[in-house]
Amino acid sequence: MGGASYRYGSPPQRGAAGPDHGRDRGLTGSGRSAAGGCCSLLLRAGSADRRPMIELPERLLEEMVTHARREAPREVCGWLAGAEGRVREIHPVPNVADAPELRFLMEPGAQLAAMREIERRGLEIVGTYHSHPRTPADPSARDRSLALYPDLAHLILSLAGEEPELRAHRISDGRLKPLGLKVQ
Numbered sequence: 001m002g003g004a005s006y007r008y009g010s011p012p013q014r015g016a017a018g019p020d021h022g023r024d025r026g027l028t029g030s031g032r033s034a035a036g037g038c039c040s041l042l043l044r045a046g047s048a049d050r051r052p053m054i055e056l057p058e059r060l061l062e063e064m065v066t067h068a069r070r071e072a073p074r075e076v077c078g079w080l081a082g083a084e085g086r087v088r089e090i091h092p093v094p095n096v097a098d099a100p101e102l103r104f105l106m107e108p109g110a111q112l113a114a115m116r117e118i119e120r121r122g123l124e125i126v127g128t129y130h131s132h133p134r135t136p137a138d139p140s141a142r143d144r145s146l147a148l149y150p151d152l153a154h155l156i157l158s159l160a161g162e163e164p165e166l167r168a169h170r171i172s173d174g175r176l177k178p179l180g181l182k183v184q
């Protein structure tokens, strides 16, 4: 399992697509928070090189981590708005699942309002995100079965380990396709 830490404040050049090792490899190396830093984050990539990428500004990642930690053990969820594979805004939507510590269900009214707001701002929905407070950042069977849009990026932020971990996938017909993730 390739994996590595991403540290807030580290140079932005390190994409999630590692060198061409031809096997499962993400970022390598490890990092700890700098003094005063918020936290470090583990980013993992899947096996395919030269796969599509999604870019996420670091400040949005921090927002996501802060939100997810605040709501844990309940999952948080929301839309990723942007254009051309780059996330420009995150739009949290309340989780109204009957067991929010196990799954998420976007509150329909807020979900629609967020979609309209994204459109009004001239952006498009490039993906969704949600947190896994106690489990790894892989889509659950339920996440896979509920993913209806194969072009969207599905970002999952796990708080299960020592450091937050973020993974990105596309999901088509219930099947996972790893998606490169670049935080900068």
Ligand SMILES: [Zn+2]
Pocket: 130, 131, 132, 138, 139, 140, 143, 156
């Ligand atoms: Zn999930």
